[in-house]
Amino acid sequence: MPLFTHIGRLATTLLMVLVLLTLSARPTLSVAQNTPIVVITSQDTGPYQEVIDGFRRSLEQQRIAAPVLIHSLQKDSASTKTFLSTTKKDGARLFLTVGSQATHVALKEVGDTPVIACMVVNPAELQKAPNATGVITDFSIETQLQWLHRFFPERKAIGVLYNPTENRDKVEEAIKVARALGLKLIVRPVDTPQALPDALASLTNDAGVLWGLTDQTVLSPQTAEPILLFSFRNRIPFTGLSSSWTKAGAIYALDRDYTDLGTQCGEIAAKVLQGTRAGSIPPVPPRKITYSVNLKTAQHMKVDLAPSLLEGARQVFQ
Numbered sequence: 001m002p003l004f005t006h007i008g009r010l011a012t013t014l015l016m017v018l019v020l021l022t023l024s025a026r027p028t029l030s031v032a033q034n035t036p037i038v039v040i041t042s043q044d045t046g047p048y049q050e051v052i053d054g055f056r057r058s059l060e061q062q063r064i065a066a067p068v069l070i071h072s073l074q075k076d077s078a079s080t081k082t083f084l085s086t087t088k089k090d091g092a093r094l095f096l097t098v099g100s101q102a103t104h105v106a107l108k109e110v111g112d113t114p115v116i117a118c119m120v121v122n123p124a125e126l127q128k129a130p131n132a133t134g135v136i137t138d139f140s141i142e143t144q145l146q147w148l149h150r151f152f153p154e155r156k157a158i159g160v161l162y163n164p165t166e167n168r169d170k171v172e173e174a175i176k177v178a179r180a181l182g183l184k185l186i187v188r189p190v191d192t193p194q195a196l197p198d199a200l201a202s203l204t205n206d207a208g209v210l211w212g213l214t215d216q217t218v219l220s221p222q223t224a225e226p227i228l229l230f231s232f233r234n235r236i237p238f239t240g241l242s243s244s245w246t247k248a249g250a251i252y253a254l255d256r257d258y259t260d261l262g263t264q265c266g267e268i269a270a271k272v273l274q275g276t277r278a279g280s281i282p283p284v285p286p287r288k289i290t291y292s293v294n295l296k297t298a299q300h301m302k303v304d305l306a307p308s309l310l311e312g313a314r315q316v317f318q
Contacts, residue, residue, distance in 0.1 A: 042099025050258035058266025159207025163217035257288035
């Protein structure tokens with residue numbers, strides 16, 4: 001074999017080895033001096049833990065090397081005070097907050113350190129903070145009404161109760177979205193929980209479906225029973241906020257994949273750690289949708305749900 005041919009093949013082999021080594025050696029995003037990423041969670045069970053698991057897994061997948069410290073606000077207040085004091089002293093590269101309470105505490109206490117918030121209902125607090133962003137719990141208005149139309153294609157009159165102080169802008173947006181979908185939104189303002197019974201009664205002959213819009217005045221543990229009783233007695237399906245509402249009697253509810261919420265937050269955290277300012281990233285809704293169905297409620301209301309909807313449900317209560 002000619003010498004130049006042998007040398008050429010050897011060079012080609014070495015080049016291929018170098019390429020493979022380069023491809024396999026994914027860069028690790030290290031945090032200077034092992035400064036920790038701090039997780040503050042409102043609770044430490046159920047969906048909250050799923051979010052944290054998804055976040056940690058996302059960091060590992062993105063080769064983000066940093067210690068992760070976790071603190072739950074369910075611990076006593078003295079413990080929380082000590083933890084925050086120590087964190088301020090030692091420093092943190094980034095905070096993940098899980099739940100509205102944890103987010104409120106962090107934004108109040110952590111100064112300019114970036115905050116990635118998860119499981120927050122109202123994004124207003126995040127939008128006002130130059131160092132914060134995150135993944136909110138609510139799906140977009142368009143997504144919610146599209147799913148409602150998918151469940152009830154023949155029902156065009158959609159009732160919704162809302163507190164104008166909290167949800168005026170959302171309802172104005174929903175009216176436009178509903179019109180584009182060929183739906184009519186019948187809105188009833190509710191300023192206080194005491195005004196709820198009359199507002200419900202006014203929908204008896206007008207609404208074909210009652211849409212559960214996230215609202216601290218209208219939808220709460222205290223108002224759940226009268227709303228579900230109204231729905232059941234008048235055979236007007238009510239769409240809930242989560243599977244717990246479906247289990248209690250709502251005909252269906254959209255829900256989140258909480259592990260993926262954590263993954264989303266991990267992906268945002270990577271951008272922030274690479275230099276993107278947290279406040280420049282708009283809060284986003286969940287990207288994965290799951291839902292639950294109450295078949296007993298549907299049967300009582302003589303609603304025939306498409307087989308595909310039942311097959312696609314994460315939970316079916318019977």
